[in-house]
Amino acid sequence: MEIRTLALSTMIMLTLSACSQNEQNNMSTESNDKKEFAAEMSDEQWREKLDAEEYRVLRQKGTESAFTGEFWDSKKNGVYVCAACSEPLFDSETKFESGTGWPSYYEAIKDGAVKEIHDNSHGMMRTEVVCGNCGGHLGHLFPDGPQPTGMRYCINSVSLDMVPKEE
Numbered sequence: 001m002e003i004r005t006l007a008l009s010t011m012i013m014l015t016l017s018a019c020s021q022n023e024q025n026n027m028s029t030e031s032n033d034k035k036e037f038a039a040e041m042s043d044e045q046w047r048e049k050l051d052a053e054e055y056r057v058l059r060q061k062g063t064e065s066a067f068t069g070e071f072w073d074s075k076k077n078g079v080y081v082c083a084a085c086s087e088p089l090f091d092s093e094t095k096f097e098s099g100t101g102w103p104s105y106y107e108a109i110k111d112g113a114v115k116e117i118h119d120n121s122h123g124m125m126r127t128e129v130v131c132g133n134c135g136g137h138l139g140h141l142f143p144d145g146p147q148p149t150g151m152r153y154c155i156n157s158v159s160l161d162m163v164p165k166e167e
């Protein structure tokens with residue numbers, strides 16, 4: 001009887017200390033945990049995290065209708081981040097008016113921020129652009145952009161959030 005009580009209280013103490021330790025870890029490494037979590041999230045978890053249109057575009061490679069998104073006509077200064085995992089993707093300084101109805105950039109904010117994938121779907125040879133961190137679908141890359149790169153990253157607004165720059 002005494003041994004059982006002792007074992008039980010030891011278990012409770014271990015459980016309690018494990019919980020408080022986890023909380024501390026979460027607080028100190030929140031951004032790293034978030035990134036690792038995003039890379040490993042299941043389809044079910046993405047469905048819960050994203051709204052229906054975000055899920056359709058980011059996880060099912062959909063495309064928003066031209067001239068309907070939040071950012072195609074935006075001229076605000078800031079950093080465009082992934083709507084799914086908050087990773088910085090594009091700087092507003094590289095955004096240009098493409099006339100397509102989707103926000104367009106001539107380069108990613110840094111190497112590895114986005115990944116380019118060969119895409120033969122819909123009978124077209126295109127280059128798909130996905131988030132370098134979580135793999136979420138962003139849009140497509142075309143070789144008809146302005147200098148200095150000559151590239152056009154044609155991105156769905158719904159795949160992006162904007163963090164304004166401090167003036």
Ligand SMILES: [Zn+2]
Nearest residue numbers: 082085131134
């Ligand atoms: Zn992402």
